[in-house]
Amino acid sequence: MSELSDNAKKVIEDHLGRYPSKQAVTLPALHVVQQETGCVSRKAIKEIADMLELSPAQINDTLSFYGFFRTEEDPLGKKRVWICRSLPCMLRGGEELLAELCERWGILPGQTTADGKVTLELAECLGACDGAPCMLVDDELSLCVTADDVEKMVRG
Amino acid sequence: MSNEDFKPVLLSRQGKPNSHKLASYKADGGYQALAKALSMKNTEVIDVVKASGLRGRGGAGFPTGLKWTFLPKDVTGPIYLCINGDESEPGTFNNRVLIEQDPHQVLEGIVISSFATRTTTAYFYLRYEYGRCYRVLKDAIDEMYDNHLLGKNILGSGYDLDIHLHRGACAYICGEETGLIESLEGKRAWPRIKPPFPAIEGAFRRPTVVNNVETMACIPHIINKGAEWFMTMGVPKDPNNPRDAGSYGPKLYCISGHVNKPGLVELPMGITARELIDKHAGGVWKGRKAKAVVPGGISMGFMSEKELDTPLDFAGPGRVGCLGLGTAAVIVIDDHTSMVDVLYNACRFFAHESCGQCTPCREGTAWSTKILERIRQGHGKLSDIDVLLEISSSIGTIPGTTICGLADGAAWPMKTAINKFRAEFEEYIKSGRKSESKTLAGAH
Structure with a gap:
């Protein structure tokens, strides 16, 4: 089963047309996933990477720079x-x-x-x-x- | 123009009902400047902005029109305009108020500036924390698309523009223009080595202009009323200094800290810190006196009480050893506050926000914070003071050891606090006392 919700996938796809590179959709993608699930899981990272034609390491590199995003070991409260x-x-x-x-x-x-x-x-x-x-x-x-x-x- | 005759320009619509709506903005003459600009040649728009002497409001004060002329003339393919709405300098909140109360003023400035720079896609980089601003801007942009103010063939002129909102993720370094560009591209916000400057190779490796929100808000007024009108406000060029570009126009001053009435005040450039505090912020709170004042966000360092008659224009704070005017965010510190605690707070901020790319900044900000923490625990040594001074003169773009100016911003509070309040630091260390201020040392 897909980790990303239909809504998250739609948001990511909608953003693709706004930038000349797919990588630029990284932050919008991380935001929508964290908003929905309280964290960005490893599986979600992989699926975002697939949608943006990047390696999961590239997504994780950006994610880990901003103290804002949480992993599944350390999810947010309500x-x-x-x-x-x-x-x-x-x-x-x-x-x-x-x-x-x-x-x-x-x-x-x-x-x-x-x-x-x-x-x-x-x-x-x-x-x-x-x-x-x-x-x-x-x-x-x-x-x-x-x-x-x-x-x-x-x-x- | 004297300060008494001054009527707010950028804040003129504050507090009106529905000031954030298109109908209200249009009723007050909104988007007339856009229509006027679209009837001109784009180079004529640049000339007007250049002639007005407008300097960027984000901190560095670079002349806006001049920045636009750095774009290559014969370029084919896209040029981008990035709006820097990552306002994060401690003490600064003018972008927030401008966007929440009067988003169309900012957006009209963006469309005019995009037209001037031949941009057809603009990215509005907004810090994540400004959620209300995000929703206000989103609605305002939707209104614009519905009314031929964005999209294809704006106001029938044949000019096309899209504006995309891009939310940050809580990192101060994204306010540095090349950090912003890296972040926009989906990467860690590591500032780039310059040259190439963004005008040559910026977002997505294309020619790019990065402008501040308050700068954008000035643009429609300059187009409407002309460069000469803009130059009736502020402080003229110093005729004896060929490098001085003057400080023209209205400025938003953010006042916070130990005053009776913290808030946002719009005045012609060049008011003194003392007048700002006494006349516009209700004076220092609790009947106390000011000990130190930050002139423009903590990166600029501190002015002492004796220096409060310094004019807050682009040149003023530099004359008393501060880094510059910065964001014109004035933070008042009363005479009951320990400068050791204040400097610790400033250093901790930069240690937290250093992106970690350049060793002098990463290590210098972290170690200065640790030294100050030790002093606050009562274990300081007198030699620590000179170690802090040595760190402050070794990190940053001015000594030439870092890629961006974050470390200069960390250095100036250290330099100015120690040079201006050295006796207080010495007395604190000799007494061996501990700070009374509560902080969670272990956190983060």
């Missing part, structure tokens, strides 16, 4: 929460917020809660320094957040 720790957020309590969430949830940045609901990540500048400390849930920014806000939003 929600992915990024807490910013760069200077503007650090000056307004970003580091303390991250430490507080680690303590409350009993995990370190990069890990997922035991119930599989939340993966906590540390982020470098999220581009919302006017609302420090800020966080990103999946790909939506929230400004001026407290640990209670985060709990409410992601574990409700």
Whole structure:
């Protein structure tokens, strides 16, 4: 059975016409697979490579460069929460917020809660320094957040 | 033009209902500049942009019109325009606000710039974290296709253009123009050795221009109102310095850190940091004083309190030992904050974001972070200070040891923090105290 969903295959095929090289579809392909399955499995890497006429090593080379993508040994929880720790957020309590969430949830940045609901990540500048400390849930920014806000939003 | 008479240009439509919709943009005169540009020759458009003195807003401040003229004249086959929306420099958020609130202003600039550079395919590289921007842009681009503003025969002119959105994957280095190109091509974002410059051999080995989002937002206004109008704002060229290209036009200043009102302010180039903080950001918070201020994203280094009357134009920050204006992202640090903690934070950022390609950068950023961590644990040695200074003068494109400028960005916070606050570092090390700031040293 195919590891890539019909939707993922369609997204990849739709992107092929946008670039003069098939390799350029690597990031869009990795994004759609991770969005659907919470990771990019070895089988998915092989199938993406086949669609883009590349070797799996080339896909893995790109995948492993960006800390963003997860392998099947280390999949994401249902929600992915990024807490910013760069200077503007650090000056307004970003580091303390991250430490507080680690303590409350009993995990370190990069890990997922035991119930599989939340993966906590540390982020470098999220581009919302006017609302420090800020966080990103999946790909939506929230400004001026407290640990209670985060709990409410992601574990409700 | 004085700052008091100034009316926002790029932010003029902020806060209007449906400011992100095509109908609202058109009601305010949107896409008239495009119609005007399409009635001109592409070289005439370049000449207007060149004459305006517009310099790139992404950090390096390279003259935009001049960059366009570097494309080979007699080229056959595609030319690409890449829009750098990978805004990741700590303190910087103007692209986010511009895109979320007024995407068509940016997109109109892209179509005009594509026409000027004879591009028929433009790639908008957007950092992944800007999910809302992505959705806003996607809708705006759909509206454009439905209204003959993109696709074949734009506004009946015979000119064709497609814009494709391309999402990044959370890597700062993709903001470096050749790192962006490598990432767009589906590879690790390792910056390329230049030459060849992108204008000769860029994306997909074709002639390519990479421009910043705020730069694009300036273009429709320059076409509408002319180069002379643009030059009424900002700081003119220094007649005694033939290499100074001036600092013309409006600029978006991002203010963050220890101020009462962090936010985005648009002003003519050249306002001082002090005026920006006191008049436009409600002053330093909690009645405190500023100890240090970052003039344009942490890569630029620090200004001391005494240097706050420096004008924030392209030339100003350099006169007080900073790297430049950068992204004009002003980060204010109050006098209760330890510069050791601040510098540690900056060094850790660059260690995390170094792509690892050049040894001086990979090792220099990692070891400087480790040394500062040791100082923060109370185990620093006075000789560490000079080791940090030595690292800072050995990494980067200025000493000539790296391919791209990331390491220069790592070096300048070190140089300026230590040169301007050396006594504080010495006192901290001699006291043997530990940092009170919470950080998760073990993470990543």
